[in-house]
Amino acid sequence: MxxxxxxxxxxxxxxxxxxxxxxxxxxxxxxxxxxxxxxxxxxxxxxxxxxxxxxxxxxxxxxxxxxxxxxxxxxxxxxxxxxxESESKDPPTKQSVSRAVGVQASGSGTSEGDPRIVDNSAELKTAIEDPQIAYIKLAPSEEIFYFDVSSPQVRSNVTIDGSGRTISYNKNTLEVRANNVWVKFMNMTFGSPDYSVTTNEYYGLCRGYGNSNVTVEVENVTYYSRIGAQPFHNHGDNSKIVFSGKNFFSVQDGSSDQEFAECNHFLFKKDSHTTVDHATGYYRAILTDGDDFSFELEDGATVDFDTTTEFINSYDSGTIKVGQNAELKINGSKRFVVSSNEPTTFEVDEGGKLDLTFASKFNFSNTSTFNFAKDSTLSMAVTNANQIFSRTISADNFIINNAYRLSFNVSGSTNKEPVNAGFTFSEFIPGITGYGITAGNTPIKPIIGSGAVINSNGTDFTLNSPQDFETEQKTTIRGARSIVLQRLPNPAVILDVKQVVKDTSAVFNLTDYLTNNNVITGVDYLLFSKQQDTESFNDTDKIAEQKIEAKAEEAGEAGEATELTEAEITSSVEFTDLTEQTEYWLYVQIKAGFASGDSEWYEISFTTKTDALNVTFPxxxxxxxxxxxxxxxxxxxxxxxxxxxxxxxxxxxxxxxxxxxxxxxxxxxxxxxxxxxxxxxxxxxxxxxxxxxxxxxxxxxxxxxxxxxxxxxxxxxxxxxxxxxxxxxxxxxxxxxxxxxxx
Incomplete structure (x- = not known):
């Protein structure tokens, strides 16, 4: 460390x-x-x-x-x-650990079908240090398993199945003492949600000790700590941390708390789901030792990573890969990377989703590359900056290969385009007619054509096909806090609805939406007492309905609806005479000039408040x-x-x-x-x-x-x-x- x-x-x-x-x-x-x-x-x-x-x-x-x-x-x-309440009871003691009568370490430990069963930490240490034992399983029990012997020395591959037990340790975790070792933890919980169970070791669950090609894998593991909180420490050439199954990590501020991990390579296995809440206040969530860095999601994997600090310190070259239909979300209160000008490659495969939100600009090298495949989506946001990137990314390095949507949000506007990047659009696959660009809530014309290129000089966008943006449109882009590139044809999309819920009333209004070049003629708000199937609303559950509609202009005997202005689309509707502390369901839809342009129904579940004073505090x-x-x-x-x-x-x-x-x-x-x-x-x-x-x-x-x-x-x-x-x-x-x- x-x-x-x-x-x-x-x-x-x-x-x-x-x-x-x-x-x-x-x-x-x-x-x-x-x-x-x-x-x-x-x-x-x-x-x-x-x-x-x-x-x-x-x-x-x-x-x-x-x-x-x-x-x-x-x-x-x-x-x-x-x-x-969590401290009003006596904490569990080592004497409370169950000892199954007549049970000794048993089983050959050669396979999952014949595991070595261990009942206490001494037996666990002995099994870990035996090179003939590859699979260990803790004896099932409702009691806490205290790991209270000196750190085991790992020199061969081993899997430890926790049998769903809660584990406590205090400076006695595993130490790898050889190259080419694979260690797997599965089906266990380290610590407890109230943090009363000690998990204290900032060298991680299994310290790699700098050995090369060491793999630490976790599968169905839950981790809570705010004393010596750091789950992983695995520096070493080609060493990595692997996540499979469903995992949750809560790494909180307390004493001697540090990174989430010290390692260069992270792999999230197919269809795994990993959540990380890193809030120690330490300098960064991930510490590398330089060299190359990789963060890879296999197909269908989901990662939700939240940190109150920087995400990573530095690397010589970095790769972020999101597999098919995988989802990666990283939120940070400061910068993505501590060092500046880091060359980074982003690969998002078909149907993949990448969501990055940080306070400061993304300070990647201008040689960094971004590739977004068919049906993929990107959301990048900075909460304390007026441009997404600190250096201009050229259009040659940002490829949109029939991606579904790319969104960029900044905290304030200046006289510069908000992204500081250009884009190259691959040839469209059949059925795609173009891309629409929206600045704030304002559609920008013309529609972007197949094979088009948008260049950025940091101040303006320039479009080469079918024609450049007009001066007025460029001004609108420079003043916008958000830029959205949406594949067409596509119906309107509701992204967010603001709600102010009181005890007997509630007010709603659209705050974020995409017209996708549709003519918007109305917004419908339907309030129900029960959750609905939007394909078939049950009118008996309907409580109220409100509509924002464009006024009809007389044209002979027929009337033609005019397009709603942005002020009309975002205007508020209020529902009154509601019942206190009652759950309701609201459904919102944008109506377009033709049916295929209508948005999908946007569902909001809300509960009315009580008249009582109600405050949440730590x-x-x-x-x-x-x-x-x-x-x-x-x-x-x-x-x-x-x-x-x-x-x-x-x-x-x-x-x-x-x-x-x-x-x-x-x-x-x-x-x-x-x-x-x-x-x-x-x-x-x-x-x-x-x-x-x-x-x-x-x-x-x-x-x-x-x-x-x-x-x-x-x-x-x-x-x-x-x-x-x-x-x-x-x-x-x-x-x-x-x-x-x-x-």
Whole structure:
């Protein structure tokens, strides 16, 4: 592991206290273990304010740099939080592990049909280190399997079948000590959704130790960790990580948490399904050792990868391949790749889907290539930039070979075309008449012809066939936040419908759609009490219907419908007199001038709210102190924590007070002028902008208004001025206050 290990954590446990004057107040708590969030709601209409007293404890520990072999590790901290259900019970102990009476390690272990059955970690270690044993199976049990012996040395191929058991380990995972070794984990869960089961080892489940041609495979594996959280560490020439079956990884912020994986090559087997939630706040999700990088999905594979940091550090050359009908979705809060100008090849086969969303521009080399086959789709978005690519990609390097649709979205518009790339369209297969281009919600003419080329100079698109875009159209493109290339002929498409749901009413309007060069004459909204088959609506379930229609112009005795304007298409419709806390189904369709241009029905399932105050907020918040490489300062960082208004009305949010519980000897500084030694400068940011400095006298801090369904993200920043290697424990109390707007 290369880099500095992160230490210290801030733990936030929660209890409810009642606001003054709310004598009829009562509250319920709905705890979601997977998200560590609680939703609080009042149960009386007269209650207008909810105060939340939060107990905060923190461990502050300075750090030293670490080599790839020697690490600085924070000890696991035990939270004192009597209100949290998952910690109100005694954690399982090693003595609670089941021991099947009369069962010893049995079976030859030569095949899946004759596995070596093991009942404890000692037997497992012995079996792993026996070169004659290729297939191991844990004895079935409902008890946790504690892996508590020294790390087994792997020198031959082996499969470990967990029999569906939960596994706990603390620095005792496998170590590969030979080249050309294949290790497979299957049918097991590491850790637990509430993270009470320890999975602590940032060298991964099976450390490759730099050996070449080492394969680590997981099949039907679930992983939870926020202490030493890192599932994979497999550096070495031609070494790779393979995913098969259904896998889920939750890699969260806590102590000594790092990447999702350190490896150069990743393979997702045919029809596998893998979900990754990487939220440790570390520098990147994947760390390579340079050289080539590959991320390949075989046919039918699905990968949903979410990270709060950069996706990958660097590589000499990279390949992203999406097989036939496979789906790859990667979301990141920062950049795709840390280093700049990385040459990357993207291959999306027939029917494949690629979805990439990051904050910054994609900083690939201008020699990178993109190939999209028949019926494939692409969605690329940047949430904090005005162009998709940092360098202009030439049309020769971006091939659209009868792909279905390509979408590009940016966060703001400037006087430049939003993509910064050209496109080459292959000769059309039979049945395709062209491609339409949409800028924002505005169709751009002419339709793009077979074999056409769109060139980009970073400022304008230039089309060679059948004719170039007009000056006005180029201006529209430069001002757009989205560009869509849609294969034709095609009906209109609804991409998104905004909804504002209250207790007895709901408002809807189209926010994202494609006309695909159809003449739009109306939008239909149908509301039902039950889910419908759109081929045959059941009118007895229909509650209401609203239509946005073009006005008819008199033409003799006949009337001809005119085309809707964009303002009319996106105008709002409201349904009233609904029942509180009731589920409804809404169906929306764009109507075109001819039937084949009508969109498919867009289904929305929604539940009306209650009049009660309802807010979601985190029950645990952690921060880390990380040493900056430039000046070796101990900076406070944390992941972002969500506060969401689920109420049927806007609310106001503020910090009622923030104070220290006990005496730690660590002062909370108002500023960093004067004597700072041994003290903490702690700040709270809202949506990445500074909100307030937290001190023992902090109170009545206005955090603004939250509209219906609006959310904000809270994050800790600052600096710790303690001595290297010294650990300090502190505890704080914070009171948050939510009030109905105008009350």
């Amino acid at each position: 290369i880099g500095i290990k992160k230490l210290s954590a801030l733990l936030l446990g929660t209890q409810l206290l009642f606001a003054t004057g709310s004598s009829t107040f009562s509250a319920t708590q709905n705890y979601d273990e997977s998200s560590s969030e609680k939703t609080h709601e009042t149960t009386t209409e007269s209650t207008k304010k909810l105060e939340l007293h939060n107990s905060i404890s923190a461990t502050l520990e300075s750090q030293t740099s670490a080599s790839s072999e020697e690490q600085v590790i924070a000890e696991e901290q035990v939270a004192d939080s009597s209100t949290k 029950t645990e918040m952690f921060f880390n102190t990380e040493m900056s490489e430039a000046d070796r300062r101990l900076l406070v960082t944390s992941q972002r924590y969500r506060v969401k208004n689920n109420s049927a009305y806007p609310i106001e949010l503020k910090i009622n007070s923030f104070s220290e519980d006990g005496v730690s000897g660590v002062d909370l500084l108002e500023n960093i002028a004067g004597d700072t030694k041994g003290h903490l400068y702690l700040q709270l940011a809202k949506d990445s902008e500074g909100l307030t400095t937290l001190t023992k006298d902090t109170k009545d801090v206005d955090m603004g208004e939250l509209d219906i369904d609006q959310q904000i993200n809270l994050q800790f920043t600052g600096e710790y001025f303690g001595n290297a290697g010294k650990e300090i424990n502190t505890k704080y109390n914070m009171i948050l206050e939510f009030t109905r707007t105008g009350e």
